[in-house]
Amino acid sequence: MSPHPIYDVIILGCGPAGIQAAIHASRKKTRVLMLGRLNKSSLFWAHVENFLGMFKTSGEEMLTTGMAQAKSFGTEVLEEDALRITHTGLCFEIETEGGTMVCARALILATGTTRNKLGVAGEKELLGRGVSYCVDCDGGFFRGEDVAVVGGQSAAAGGALTLLSLAKTVHLVAETLDFSPALKAKLASSGAIIHEGAKVKAIRGETQVNGLELADGTTLPVAGVFIELGAKGVLELAASLGLQLDDSMKYIDTDKKQATNVPGVYAAGDICGAPLQMAKAVGEGCVAGTNAATYAKNMKLAQEGPGEGQAEE
Numbered sequence: 001m002s003p004h005p006i007y008d009v010i011i012l013g014c015g016p017a018g019i020q021a022a023i024h025a026s027r028k029k030t031r032v033l034m035l036g037r038l039n040k041s042s043l044f045w046a047h048v049e050n051f052l053g054m055f056k057t058s059g060e061e062m063l064t065t066g067m068a069q070a071k072s073f074g075t076e077v078l079e080e081d082a083l084r085i086t087h088t089g090l091c092f093e094i095e096t097e098g099g100t101m102v103c104a105r106a107l108i109l110a111t112g113t114t115r116n117k118l119g120v121a122g123e124k125e126l127l128g129r130g131v132s133y134c135v136d137c138d139g140g141f142f143r144g145e146d147v148a149v150v151g152g153q154s155a156a157a158g159g160a161l162t163l164l165s166l167a168k169t170v171h172l173v174a175e176t177l178d179f180s181p182a183l184k185a186k187l188a189s190s191g192a193i194i195h196e197g198a199k200v201k202a203i204r205g206e207t208q209v210n211g212l213e214l215a216d217g218t219t220l221p222v223a224g225v226f227i228e229l230g231a232k233g234v235l236e237l238a239a240s241l242g243l244q245l246d247d248s249m250k251y252i253d254t255d256k257k258q259a260t261n262v263p264g265v266y267a268a269g270d271i272c273g274a275p276l277q278m279a280k281a282v283g284e285g286c287v288a289g290t291n292a293a294t295y296a297k298n299m300k301l302a303q304e305g306p307g308e309g310q311a312e313e
Contacts, residue, residue: 007033008296009289010094010104012082012237015041016278017269018110019066020285021292025108026073028293033076033102035094038063040081040230042112043278051278078102080180081154085240090303092264097154098180105296108288109237109252109260109267113276116229118150122203123227130209130224135159136239138226144168147224148212150200154179155236156228160192163226171220173198173212195220234271241265246273258288264299266292 008030011018018034026032038044043059054062071077080096087093091103117123123131132138135149139162147167149160152174160172173195177184187194195214203225204211212220234252238245244261246253251273258266268284270276 004093004101004103006091006103006105007031007076008104008300009033009106009108009292010035010092010102011108011110011289012036013041013110013112013269013271014038014067014077015043015063015110015112015269015281016066017271017281017285017288018108019063019070020282021108021110021266021268021289022070022075023066023073024286024289025293026070026075028290028297029074030293030296031076032070032074032293033078033104034070035078035080035082035096036111037079037081038067048278083154083158083183085237087241087262096180097157097183099182099186104264105299106264106266106292108258108285108292109234109265109271110269110281110285110288111233111237112270113234113251116227118200118203118227118229120200120202122205122209126203126205126209126225129207130205130222131203132224132226133228134233134235134239135162135226135228136236138224139163139166142167142224145223146221147171147226148173148220148222149226149228150174150212151228151230152177152179152196153228153230154183155230155233156226157183157187159226159228160187161190164190164192167224169193169222171195171212171222173200173214173220175199243267248273256287257291258284259291264292264295266295 009025011034014036046059048057084095092107146169148171163170170192199215202213244253252267266288268288269281
């Protein structure tokens with residue numbers, strides 16, 4: 001089916017929703033891979049006092065324990081972000097920031113919804129007029145233009161690489177670069193102009209973006225500024241997979257099985273909307289993990305016929 005390693009379920013995100021999904025999917029005796037880093041979860045830095053049975057506990061401790069639980073049931077973990085997702089019709093092919101290619105029969109999105117802002121002059125005023133938070137959504141509007149991507153994590157690097165096929169010039173502005181050596185090497189040889197150690201002071205323009213001002217006084221003459229301060233978010237994932245969003249256009253729409261409109265794709269946690277609480281995330285992770293595992297088993301049985309897939313039940 002694919003030259004790449006095939007997993008029954010791949011989970012993007014290792015916060016409370018992702019880890020709980022991994023625990024339940026693995027306990028159904030499916031091959032599970034979880035992508036992400038614990039310290040990228042907002043829970044990692046929090047103190048917990050409103051979760052059943054846990055009082056004044058650190059988020060770091062809960063996530064570390066949960067990860068150990070998931071691994072004990074067979075979950076494999078790769079501490080990298082997903083860079084690209086392609087639906088081949090038979091599986092979901094995922095390229096990680098380190099260049100690893102893996103395939104999933106079922107996919108669970110549990111990446112959260114944090115969309116960090118720069119908080120600089122011109123950002124709010126020029127949103128939709130050259131300022132964007134989604135390369136996959138808006139990159140096509142800047143064909144042949146000079147653009148800048150702001151951010152030092154995998155989403156920014158991936159966005160810069162995507163824009164190179166569209167824009168005339170691509171600048172990547174970051175205080176620090178925090179992604180895999182393989183992605184750094186790919187970016188360094190890509191043709192993007194990298195401004196490492198630079199900080200954004202303001203986004204310039206009257207009715208449209210015409211420049212990105214840096215703290216050292218340099219102004220980059222650009223028509224577009226893409227702010228990508230984390231991992232792939234809900235808008236990028238929705239755009240690449242054709243997922244339906246809810247009425248607010250901020251969250252992924254799911255049914256009671258945590259299934260999206262795309263067969264084989266499930267979502268759980270903050271990415272599905274309010275309340276943005278750990279208790280909700282854990283519950284949805286349980287539902288998503290269970291149903292994704294069942295979907296993957298049924299797909300495997302349909303593809304391979306009776307035998308190995310049937311024996312897993």
